[in-house]
Amino acid sequence: MTYVLDACALLAFLNDEPGAERIETIFNQSVAGECAVSMHINNLLEVFYGQLRKRGLEIATIVLAAVDAYSITIIDTISDPVFHKAAHIKATYKCSLADAIGLATAFDLSGTFVTSDGEIKPIEAGELISILWFRPPEPKKDKKKADLQTVIAERDRAVHALAEANRRIAELEIKK
Numbered sequence: 001m002t003y004v005l006d007a008c009a010l011l012a013f014l015n016d017e018p019g020a021e022r023i024e025t026i027f028n029q030s031v032a033g034e035c036a037v038s039m040h041i042n043n044l045l046e047v048f049y050g051q052l053r054k055r056g057l058e059i060a061t062i063v064l065a066a067v068d069a070y071s072i073t074i075i076d077t078i079s080d081p082v083f084h085k086a087a088h089i090k091a092t093y094k095c096s097l098a099d100a101i102g103l104a105t106a107f108d109l110s111g112t113f114v115t116s117d118g119e120i121k122p123i124e125a126g127e128l129i130s131i132l133w134f135r136p137p138e139p140k141k142d143k144k145k146a147d148l149q150t151v152i153a154e155r156d157r158a159v160h161a162l163a164e165a166n167r168r169i170a171e172l173e174i175k176k
Contacts, residue, residue: 001035002111006102007046009114009134019135027070040105041076042098082108095119103129
């Protein structure tokens with residue numbers, strides 16, 4: 001059995017997030033020789049630049065050391081079959097390029113893609129790629145919807161503040 005990690009799987013393990021115990025089990029099985037663990041370099045790049053941006057170079061470098069410590073095989077090439085499968089996935093479904101490459105890598109290795117990314121749910125059914133959900137899928141937030149919700153919340157706060165100001169003005173006028 002080969003497991004191919006998505007960025008979110010490695011991050012969940014490193015940050016002790018929900019589902020980390022499932023990733024730890026996979027690592028323990030790998031150490032015992034019961035399975036192999038791989039990750040495409042594009043998915044690792046997502047982890048690295050995220051840690052670099054949020055926590056700095058020292059922590060990002062520690063993350064790379066953890067990859068070595070857990071004997072994760074980093075796949076740093078894109079074969080023709082992975083290239084074509086990733087292109088098909090990216091053209092057909094809404095997902096990141098790194099996820100498309102990770103999924104195609106899992107397909108090419110006859111492995112299981114380990115993720116919690118809700119964008120991948122439709123791909124599981126449509127592409128016959130084995131997926132292990134280490135925690136329930138998390139749907140991606142629709143940026144337009146999130147932006148609209150922020151605008152509505154700000155408008156509601158402004159309306160409330162205006163109503164409060166009008167109330168105070170009316171109280172002051174009554175006291176005169």
